[in-house]
Amino acid sequence: MLHSNHVLVIDDEAERAGHLKIVLDFLGEPAQLISSHQVNQFFSDAHQPAQLLAVFLGEFDQAAFSLTGLLKALRQWNDEVAVILVGDLTAQQDALEDSYRRMIIGNLSVPPSYNKLVDTLHRARLYQEAQSSCKKASQRRPVHLFRSLVGTSREIQNVREMMAQVADKDVSVLITGESGTGKEVVARNLHYNSPRRDKPFVPVNCGAIPAELLESELFGHEKGAFTGAINSRAGRFEMAEGGTLFLDEIGDMPLNMQVKILRVLQERCFERVGSNKTQAVDVRIIAATHRNLEQMISENLFREDLYYRLNVFPIEIPALKDRSEDIPLLINELVSRMESEQRGSIRFNSAAIMSLCQHDWSGNVRELANLVERMAIMHPYAVIGVKDLPAKYRHVDLVEEEFVTEIKSTTQVNGTSFVSMNDTHLLPEHGIDLREYIANLEMSLIQQALNDCGGVVARAADKLCVRRTTLVEKMRKYDMSRQEVIE
Numbered sequence: 370m371l372h373s374n375h376v377l378v379i380d381d382e383a384e385r386a387g388h389l390k391i392v393l394d395f396l397g398e399p400a401q402l403i404s405s406h407q408v409n410q411f412f413s414d415a416h417q418p419a420q421l422l423a424v425f426l427g428e429f430d431q432a433a434f435s436l437t438g439l440l441k442a443l444r445q446w447n448d449e450v451a452v453i454l455v456g457d458l459t460a461q462q463d464a465l466e467d468s469y470r471r472m473i474i475g476n477l478s479v480p481p482s483y484n485k486l487v488d489t490l491h492r493a494r495l496y497q498e499a500q501s502s503c504k505k506a507s508q509r510r511p512v513h514l515f516r517s518l519v520g521t522s523r524e525i526q527n528v529r530e531m532m533a534q535v536a537d538k539d540v541s542v543l544i545t546g547e548s549g550t551g552k553e554v555v556a557r558n559l560h561y562n563s564p565r566r567d568k569p570f571v572p573v574n575c576g577a578i579p580a581e582l583l584e585s586e587l588f589g590h591e592k593g594a595f596t597g598a599i600n601s602r603a604g605r606f607e608m609a610e611g612g613t614l615f616l617d618e619i620g621d622m623p624l625n626m627q628v629k630i631l632r633v634l635q636e637r638c639f640e641r642v643g644s645n646k647t648q649a650v651d652v653r654i655i656a657a658t659h660r661n662l663e664q665m666i667s668e669n670l671f672r673e674d675l676y677y678r679l680n681v682f683p684i685e686i687p688a689l690k691d692r693s694e695d696i697p698l699l700i701n702e703l704v705s706r707m708e709s710e711q712r713g714s715i716r717f718n719s720a721a722i723m724s725l726c727q728h729d730w731s732g733n734v735r736e737l738a739n740l741v742e743r744m745a746i747m748h749p750y751a752v753i754g755v756k757d758l759p760a761k762y763r764h765v766d767l768v769e770e771e772f773v774t775e776i777k778s779t780t781q782v783n784g785t786s787f788v789s790m791n792d793t794h795l796l797p798e799h800g801i802d803l804r805e806y807i808a809n810l811e812m813s814l815i816q817q818a819l820n821d822c823g824g825v826v827a828r829a830a831d832k833l834c835v836r837r838t839t840l841v842e843k844m845r846k847y848d849m850s851r852q853e854v855i856e
Contacts, residue, residue: 376422378403378427379404381428383404393486398490421450422490425455426453427456428456444469449497453474453477455477455481456478475489519698520694524692525687525695536563541679542684543619543681544683545684546687548732549736550687550734552659553617555657555684560613568611568613569610572617573614573617575617575621584629587605588604588641589641589642590642594644606639611651611652615655615656615657620658620671621660627672630675634678634679663676689730690728690729693726693727697726700741713746714745715744715751721755724765727764740758743759815843816849
């Protein structure tokens with residue numbers, strides 16, 4: 370069994386492998402030697418791949434393995450492994466796919482120089498640490514767990530991926546996007562997926578508080594600091610101690626307050642209004658705005674130094690009109706929430722969904738939520754068609770509606786297919802081919818899972834709650850091309 374810091378050497382040239390083992394042992398990196406003919410047996414035995422530092426790969430029987438095949442076997446056994454090529458495998462390396470080429474962190478000549486070998490081992494440790502860190506982050510905060518951001522579009526997947534990257538980093542985040550896109554939802558997700566999750570999340574709408582009261586609201590005040598200050602009062606910074614302060618609509622903050630916020634970000638301290646006592650503060654700042662701050666800087670309406678303090682990690686939320694393929698899923702999520710809160714229920718037929726997908730949505734998700742709730746009040750427990758929608762949401766001719774509702778399993782919006790979650794309530798007059806419907810639905814969900822998981826079959830299988838072998842068999846059944854999947 371391998372122990373910590375072990376190195377695996379796969380080389381069919383025994384003498385060279387023996388010399389390399391002597392050098393590695395001398396450097397304090399004990400090596401285990403195997404030939405290419407022992408690889409499969411070695412991987413199937415009860416070895417501990419997590420304790421492996423690196424694999425040195427020399428000559429091997431190319432009748433038994435291609436370089437790609439050997440790297441694939443290594444990755445399936447240990448997806449954190451760093452590979453170092455020994456000897457001349459340059460030509461084969463150049464022909465590798467990018468995903469396999471990234472596994473190779475160095476090439477060593479024979480015999481290797483001391484400096485080169487030490488440097489390569491150091492790089493192997495860094496590679497292993499980086500891979501392990503990414504894996505732990507993925508296990509702790511899988512991208513698909515940001516459920517408040519509903520959708521499978523590429524745009525919303527990018528947002529979830531960026532959130533996963535920065536959630537546990539104690540840096541300032543600036544969230545931009547149109548009003549109603551869900552900027553506070555993103556901020557709350559960042560907080561609840563960070564090490565500060567057990568501390569307060571304190572939101573402040575900078576545009577909703579009068580300018581003359583904003584300083585007191587943020588920093589608190591002492592008794593008698595101004596007319597009406599009959600008691601001392603803690604501000605939002607004190608309330609958020611150890612947690613996250615969310616400054617919504619930061620673009621509406623007056624210039625004089627921007628200076629004071631900048632000082633808190635730089636020095637991590639502040640004073641209450643009417644006090645000369647400095648208080649230290651430990652909060653993470655997440656800011657959001659629908660304004661163009663760079664344009665405001667050019668117009669001297671926003672401080673450039675504060676902008677760069679806030680904009681350490683920017684996240685832009687896409688408008689709903691730019692991800693219309695997410696509308697069916699958003700509608701189902703909104704209806705599900707209404708049902709769980711016992712505020713009624715409603716369904717939309719395929720024609721109504723198609724019509725909504727063609728709307729401009731200037732109010733974004735907030736406008737969609739408003740419409741769903743209004744329809745539930747006006748038509749409780751009904752199936753909403755185009756004729757039931759307010760006039761401005763009707764983008765499908767009423768005479769076409771009966772034809773649209775006969776779409777069997779998928780609808781296309783802007784060239785993107787999605788499965789309508791409500792078609793089961795609308796069996797076409799002439800019936801449907803149930804097997805074809807279920808097959809199309811299954812294929813669509815498998816493809817969505819693969820897309821969400823970057824093409825990694827094992828993770829997609831976990832997401833679908835099936836065995837990996839089951840998923841592979843279904844992919845074969847539906848002739849889903851292996852070239853579309855990165856294993």
